[in-house]
Amino acid sequence: MVKSKKYVLVKRSVGVPKPTDFKLEEEELPPIEENEFLAEAVFLSVDPYMRASMPNLSLGITMIGSQVAKIIESKNPKYPVGKYIVGQFGWRTHTITKLDSDPLTKIPLVILPDLGDLPASLGLGILGRPGNSAYFGFLELCDPKNGETVVVSGAAGAVGSHVGQIAKIKGCKVIGIAGSNEKGKWLLEELGFDYFINYKTENVEEELKKAALEGVDCYFDNVGGEISTIVMNQMKTYGRVSVCGSISGYNATEIPKISAPQYAIVSKQLRLEGFLVKRWADRWMEGIEQNLAWIKQGKIKYNEKVTEGFENMFDAFVDMLNGGNTGKAVVRA
Ligand SMILES: NC(=O)c1ccc[n+]([C@@H]2O[C@H](COP(=O)([O-])OP(=O)(O)OC[C@H]3O[C@@H](n4cnc5c(N)ncnc54)[C@H](OP(=O)(O)O)[C@@H]3O)[C@@H](O)[C@H]2O)c1
Structure with missing residues (x-):
């Protein structure tokens, strides 16, 4: 039985978010079913839109967000074990899904192409x-x-x-x-x-x-x-x-x-x-392919502020809102 850690939104922030606006919980995941797969978070994103969206989020939900995750179990041939994907799974360590896109935004689930020496975290930044x-x-x-x-x-x-x-x-x-x-x-x-x-x-x-x-x-x-x-x-x-x-x-x-x-x-x-x-969800891969080509041609450079540890999601989020990042702010799970 796999246990997932997740941050539940318990209070809509007023002003700068507080640690008590979130609750870190554990959830036991069921066995995967036909067409489903289980993915483990490797990098999680912290973004300004999370703060901007808070007034409209229901309390009790897992905090929203995208992550790069590794498929660790699969009953879906499209998503084999070992592949790295970018999904809108929220602030959680493990996710079971069979969906090809996010139901809310229609942003597709992306299987990261072979990035060579580049970090998979780019799936949350330049390639996301x-x-x-x-x-x-x-x-x-x-x-x-x-x-x-x-x-x-x-x-x-x-x-x-x-x-x-x-x-x-x-x-x-x-x-x-x-x-x-x-x-x-x-x-x-x-x-x-x-x-x-x-x-x-x-x-x-x-x-x-x-x-x-x-x-x-x-x-x-x-x-x-x-x-x-x-x-x-x-x-x-x-x-x-x-x-x-x-x-x-x-x-x-x-x-x-x-x-x-x-x-x-x-x-x-x-x-x-x-x-x-999300307006360009149907052209999503065009942007990723062009941005990857520009990185490989040396035309686009990047920097990341990497915070270590899922338990530091909240601190990384507030640090980004306060300008602590140069380039993309991400958390390594
Ligand atoms: N429309 C969309 O679909 C969409 C998608 C992605 C992002 N966005 C928006 O794009 C903007 C940038 O997002 P990002 O993901 O690239 O985040 P980001 O710029 O990597 O991080 C946020 C940055 O905002 C700056 N900031 C914080 N408070 C500020 C203030 N009062 N005045 C001016 N700058 C301030 C900080 O840098 P400084 O040190 O410079 O203050 C901080 O590093 C955000 O507004 C976000 O909501 C929109």
């Missing part, structure tokens, strides 16, 4: 949800052109660091906004960003004027709030904004008193579009 958010959310909604100026907020995170590198592949000038000079050094020296603005220590409005003398063509928005208002006020006519997330407000206990930059949107005739990456 964040990677596809960058690939589809930037290319489809911003439609960047050679020579254009692109601003990325949340630039040193999983999605943002990837978007900036895709923008470089497309021949754009890239300005990244993030929360520490160490992150800025990585963006400039390792990833090839052209400019970096530290939103915690610099005047974003003034620095952006210097970095984008003629204005901004594309803005990939990971953070919302004041930073996004400043960027949109400095966009060119017909600029495009891909609204991916608004992490600046996820832990907020009051509605922020920042008004949307309506005048800039109208007068510059901006095009803004929000997205949920």
Whole structure:
């Protein structure tokens, strides 16, 4: 009999999540049935959307999330023992399933291809949800052109660091906004960003004027709030904004008193579009294959903040919300 550990959501967080919002429980799993397989978590993801989704989650459920898992028992020939898969199984160590996709998001269960020397954890980053958010959310909604100026907020995170590198592949000038000079050094020296603005220590409005003398063509928005208002006020006519997330407000206990930059949107005739990456569930493998090809060609680099131990899921989650990660935050089970 296999026992699974799992984190149950017992309280919807108010402000920064607290350890008491979750309860670590054990569950005995039944024997697998025809067409089912049993997978053991190897890496688990901690992502901002988990915090953003909390107000809408039912109490008592296993906390949501994706994981890279190894198939350790199978009665389904499509999912043989030994394969590594990426599934939306939540914060749990063992899972029995027979589903080919997540019922809620329709995101397919992915059998990881042979990654050679690359870590399987990339299935949670560049080769997973964040990677596809960058690939589809930037290319489809911003439609960047050679020579254009692109601003990325949340630039040193999983999605943002990837978007900036895709923008470089497309021949754009890239300005990244993030929360520490160490992150800025990585963006400039390792990833090839052209400019970096530290939103915690610099005047974003003034620095952006210097970095984008003629204005901004594309803005990939990971953070919302004041930073996004400043960027949109400095966009060119017909600029495009891909609204991916608004992490600046996820832990907020009051509605922020920042008004949307309506005048800039109208007068510059901006095009803004929000997205949920599940929109491209039917093209999921296209993003993964392109992102893997770019890694193998040396065009996309990555960094991971790896926290050791399933029992440290909560700490890794809050650390990521607080900006402790450069690149993708993952937990090794
Ligand atoms: N629409 C979709 O389908 C979709 C899919 C994936 C992700 N997302 C969104 O994309 C954004 C980035 O996600 P990710 O997975 O790549 O996470 P991430 O950027 O790797 O991690 C979160 C980062 O947010 C930054 N941050 C925290 N508080 C902030 C604040 N008040 N203002 C500005 N930045 C803040 C921190 O970096 P600093 O040190 O720079 O503060 C932190 O490292 C999130 O908003 C997320 O919800 C959306």
